[in-house]
Amino acid sequence: MSETIETSSEIITLTIDGQEIQAAAGQTxxxxxxxxxxxxxxxxxxxxTKENGLESDIAPGTCRICTVKVNGRTMAACTTPVxxxxxxxxxxxxxxxxxxxxxxxxxxxxxxxxxxxxxSGSCDLQAxxxxxxxxxPRFRYAFSSREVNAESPKLLFDRNRCIxxxxxxxxxxxxxxxxxxxxxxxxxKSGIIMDEELVKNISEEQAQQxxxxxxxxxxxxxxxxxxxxxxxxxxxxxxxGSETVCTTCNGEKS
Amino acid sequence: MKKPIIATxxxxxxxxxxxSFLDIDERILDLVELVHWGKSPINxxxxxxxxxxxxxxxxxxxxxxxIHTLRDFRKHCRILVAVGExxxxxxxxxxxxxxxxxxxLEEAYLNxxxxxxxxxxxxxxxxxxxxxxxxxxxxxxxIVKMDYFxxxxxxxxxxxxxxxxxxxxxxKAKLPYEVIKFD
Numbered sequence: 001m002s003e004t005i006e007t008s009s010e011i012i013t014l015t016i017d018g019q020e021i022q023a024a025a026g027q028t029x030x031x032x033x034x035x036x037x038x039x040x041x042x043x044x045x046x047x048x049t050k051e052n053g054l055e056s057d058i059a060p061g062t063c064r065i066c067t068v069k070v071n072g073r074t075m076a077a078c079t080t081p082v083x084x085x086x087x088x089x090x091x092x093x094x095x096x097x098x099x100x101x102x103x104x105x106x107x108x109x110x111x112x113x114x115x116x117x118x119x120s121g122s123c124d125l126q127a128x129x130x131x132x133x134x135x136x137p138r139f140r141y142a143f144s145s146r147e148v149n150a151e152s153p154k155l156l157f158d159r160n161r162c163i164x165x166x167x168x169x170x171x172x173x174x175x176x177x178x179x180x181x182x183x184x185x186x187x188x189k190s191g192i193i194m195d196e197e198l199v200k201n202i203s204e205e206q207a208q209q210x211x212x213x214x215x216x217x218x219x220x221x222x223x224x225x226x227x228x229x230x231x232x233x234x235x236x237x238x239x240x241g242s243e244t245v246c247t248t249c250n251g252e253k254s
Numbered sequence: 255m256k257k258p259i260i261a262t263x264x265x266x267x268x269x270x271x272x273x274s275f276l277d278i279d280e281r282i283l284d285l286v287e288l289v290h291w292g293k294s295p296i297n298x299x300x301x302x303x304x305x306x307x308x309x310x311x312x313x314x315x316x317x318x319x320x321i322h323t324l325r326d327f328r329k330h331c332r333i334l335v336a337v338g339e340x341x342x343x344x345x346x347x348x349x350x351x352x353x354x355x356x357x358x359l360e361e362a363y364l365n366x367x368x369x370x371x372x373x374x375x376x377x378x379x380x381x382x383x384x385x386x387x388x389x390x391x392x393x394x395x396x397i398v399k400m401d402y403f404x405x406x407x408x409x410x411x412x413x414x415x416x417x418x419x420x421x422x423x424x425x426k427a428k429l430p431y432e433v434i435k436f437d
Contacts, residue, residue, distance in 0.1 A: 113349065114436035115339055115407035126436055134340045136403035140396060143344075145352040145385070239431055 003008045014086035016068075028059060029088055030066055030076040040090055040243035041065045041099060041131070043124055043215045044165035045078035052171070060166040065128065066100050067095060074098075093173075100132035108139045109147060111160035112216070118225050119217030121233025123161060127217075127240035145214050154222055155209040157192075162218040164190055172210050174198055180210070192218075258307035258422055260293040261331055264298070265320040266347045266391060267313025268423035270408040271338040272296065277411035285415075288422050302330040308421055310337045310414075313402070315392045316345040328398040333421065336400045338405040339436065341393065350393040351360065360383055405436050 016038050023032030033040045043072035048054035059078035066077040069089040077090070089095060106112075106125055114120045146159035153228045154215060168181040169192065180202065202210075204221075211221040211232040230236065264272055272295065278285070292306040293299045309331035315321050330333060339345040350358050359378050363369050393399050404417055413433040420427035 100322070107343075112347075113339070115344070117437075120437040121435075129436070130431065132436060133434070134399075135405055135434070136336065136395065141343055141348075141393060143348065143351040143390060199405075237432070238433075252294065 012084050014080045014084070016088040017090050027082055029068060029075075029080050029086070030059065031057060032082050033077065033088075033090065037088065039076045040068065040077045041128055041241060042078060043128070043163060044110070044167060046167055046171065047133065054171055054213075054214055058167065058170045060170060062164060062166050063072075063102070063106075067098060067102075072145050082152055089146065096132060099128070100134055101138075103128050103132060103134055104137035104139060104218055106163050107134070107137045108141045110142075110144060110162065113124060113160075117161065117217040118160075118220050119211075119214075119232065121219055121228070121234075121236055124215035126154070126242060127235040130235065131239045131241060137207075145226070149194060149196075149220075151196060152194075152222075153203055155194075155199055155202065155210060156220040156222055157194050158218050158220065159191065160218075161190055161216045163216055164192065165211050165215055167215065168210060168219060169191065170214050174202070174206075256299070257290045257299035258289065259290045259292040259304065260294070261306040261309040261327065262294040262300070263311050263313075263323055263327055264295060264307065264369045265311065265313035265323060265341070267338065267340045267345070268318070269295075269312070271310075271312035271355055271406075271414075274408035274411050275337075275414050278415040279411075281415055285422075288357060288419070302326070308335065309314060310335050311341050311419075312337050313340045314394060314395050315337055315388065316347050317385035317387050317389075321388070321397055321418075324394060324397050324421070326355075333401045334394075334398065335393045335402040335404060335417070335421075337404045339369075339405065341400075342395075342403050342405055344391040344393050345407065348393075351390045355389070387392060407437050410435065410436045 012023050012025050014021060014032065015025065015032055019038070021032060021036040023035065030040050030042065030045055043065045044061065045059040045066060046052065046054060048057050048059065061076050061079040064076055065194050067074050067079045070080060071087050102127065107129065112125065114126055117123065120126060122182060148159065150158040166183065169179065169183055174179045174180065179196055182193050182195070184191050207221040210219045262272065290306070291297050293302050311327060312335060314323060322341065336342050342346060363373060363378050364376050375422045389429065402417065404413055406413060411435045413429070416429065416433065417427045
């Protein structure tokens with residue numbers, strides 16, 4: 001599991017879905033794919049952009065939605081470094097069905113009531129459900145009992161929607177580097193805890209960044225809501241992944 | 255060929271899905287050419303006079319009457335379609351699933367600003383005629399087998415119309431990206 005990824009100048013050649021691409025040694029399969037405009041879905045991994053304020057890509061490897069087949073074995077694209085001659089399968093019926101299953105499991109495991117969520121329309125989990133045409137999860141809803149923390153003046157933390165991706169833990173820090181969120185417990189008791197003292201004093205920009213980095217509606221900035229009309233939200237018109245990806249290069253494919 | 259018969263029901267829902275269905279506007283006239291109507295709140299027919307081909311179910315199950323109605327639909331209809339967020343995942347009513355029923359009832363009938371004064375004897379509804387609340391609100395497919403799902407709160411009128419005409423005419427439903435939304 002890498003938080004930051006070191007790359008070198010050595011060039012590696014691999015194929016993704018039959019397309020030959022080149023990548024720098026040390027890059028992950030996901031980074032190589034993004035550089036070449038190939039879409040691999042992510043929920044936990046996040047590419048550093050000006051918009052999200054990250055200095056380097058993060059890849060916690062928690063959600064496994066980026067699962068690809070490397071030389072016939074399933075691997076997480078966000079944590080597997082490229083190697084010479086890799087044959088990667090990505091956009092296949094089998095893998096997309098597996099990804100759809102992961103989305104369905106996430107939907108039944110938390111309490112994702114989209115109509116009441118401010119992130120609806122801009123939520124990555126919901127957008128992946130649209131992309132894989134999930135009309136209804138195949139599994140029973142757990143209706144888990146989860147706490148909502150609305151104490152902080154700037155942030156609402158709704159654990160009902162948390163998918164434990166760990167983005168907030170890795171990416172959201174105070175100016176002097178203190179973590180605002182942390183992981184607690186293990187297995188099915190895992191959860192995210194919030195440092196209430198630190199969160200109380202965050203700036204408006206940081207609250208906005210926290211909401212932006214959360215792929216679902218678990219972290220919501222308070223006092224300003226539902227400001228994008230239906231039809232103009234992030235995934236209203238086009239499915240997630242339909243844009244070509246590399247956002248650090250001003251939207252160019254490179 | 256005999257026209258298929260459509261039935262509809264609203265269980266623990268807000269009738270928004272039925273309203274969205276009526277939002278197909280004048281296309282309802284095209285639909286009337288294609289189908290007969292059976293039991294439905296739209297025509298106020300209350301019993302199954304004959305078995306139906308397609309049933310649209312709005313809402314999940316929050317009391318024993320809903321369970322009874324849903325099982326009755328399963329018995330009398332060939333294809334059951336779960337329409338909307340509540341039918342598919344319990345929706346807004348399911349937000350009570352982690353709150354004890356006693357607490358829900360007290361909040362609704364005793365403690366709100368509008369009921370605290372109006373109910374001085376602090377009576378919770380207890381008539382034997384009233385359906386009994388279930389421990390939780392259940393999505394329809396956890397009670398009976400459902401055949402299709404149309405998500406949305408409510409599902410877009412275009413989605414309902416597209417899916418229904420496809421079912422009736424035996425074609426594959428066209429589901430463009432814009433019509434499948436969960437909100």
